[in-house]
Amino acid sequence: MTKKILKTITQKSNNLLQRLVYELDFRINNPMNRLLNDFQHLFRKNGLNICYNRFISRDYKLDKKNILIAIDSPAVVEYRKWLKPEMEFIAEISFANYYNLKHYYCPRELYIANDTHVYLKPSREYKKNRLVSMIYSNSKILEGHKFRHKVAELFKDQIDRYGTGADPSKKTTDLKKIITLDKYMFQIAIENGKYPEYVSEKFYDCVKTRTIPIYPGGEKAIKKMGFDREGILFFDTIEDLEKIFDEKVSKSTYKKKKDAIDYNLKRLIEIRNERKLNFFFNTLK
Known part of the structure; x- marks a missing residue:
């Protein structure tokens, strides 16, 4: 060996x-x-x-x-x-x-099987009757932390905010993340920093729940993994995000992207299953 x-x-x-x-x-x-x-x-x-x-x-x-x-x-x-x-x-x-x-x-696929915050339930029906959510902590150390707070403040009238960043009096353990995704068509998901090959459960949890990620980063990794980018709204700047809210955040956009949303969930399940098989076969070697 x-x-x-x-x-x-x-x-x-x-x-x-x-x-x-x-x-x-x-x-x-x-x-x-x-x-x-x-x-x-x-x-x-x-x-x-x-x-x-x-x-x-x-x-x-x-x-x-x-x-x-x-x-x-x-x-x-x-x-x-x-x-x-x-x-x-x-x-x-x-x-x-x-x-x-x-x-x-x-x-790049490492966190795709991470069900710490949100379990994968492919057969679950999600009744999407709210538009945009965002979850963020009260941390302001890294650039991604600071960007989250800036976005949350600038768009506070257009999003439902969750987490200790939105309400410091709340404990992290008081909030179940599924609440921030369950009824929402879109979620702003911002990593600690923007890197082309880094994607965490922040992105995957959206895909699991048929929520469209509004996501600044990881586009290279997402493309390599075979996700349909039509089911994702990428942005880099505040100006990009303003344009997304003006032109794309709507019930009609969500309905138009249904095929891409369904495909991305299917692709996530495929990758998870591939990794399980690879793990199994490697343990036999």
Whole structure:
């Protein structure tokens, strides 16, 4: 087994990185200890070493062949300064390819199976009788946080706002996210930062509930994953968003996009099933 893994890396393949991501996918809501211990035990025998998220600096070893796993939002990775210019890695799993490595894998589908906030219920009928919602916290640290607050304030008369950003007196645990999607045709979903290959559950939760995401970012990843962009309203600036509200936020637009909405839900289910099969077959190897 160890010889096969070494051969895979030597041959400049990303199969190993994909397998790591399949493992990560099914532990995304759980502590990483078991996964890291399993792989570290195997890798360290051959001078390999995993450096994961906030533990990167702690786990980085000069005398090892380090593998980087930075799968949080790139905005968080950069703000927390988890990476140092002098660090060297032989392979990387991330949303940004920070070290421009040849042995690189982008886990753009990683959060597609994350049902932490909203469960996937394909047969559920959603009675969409409200237009636009937005959920955001009271955090104002990252650029995405600040942009959320700006959008929420500028469009407060046109959207229903939820979360501690809208009402600081409320606890995060007081709100079930499904309430912000269930009856809504559209939701403004803003990530912590805008990156072409980063997509989180903020986008996927909309797709699960047949809600059209009004989304600034991730367009490259969304295209690669095969979603129908007709079922998504992309924007970059406040001016773009104003135009969307003036021209596209309506019951008639939602009805016109029904085929794209249905297709995107179908595509999400297909990707989830593909990942489950890949995980199953890789565990048999």
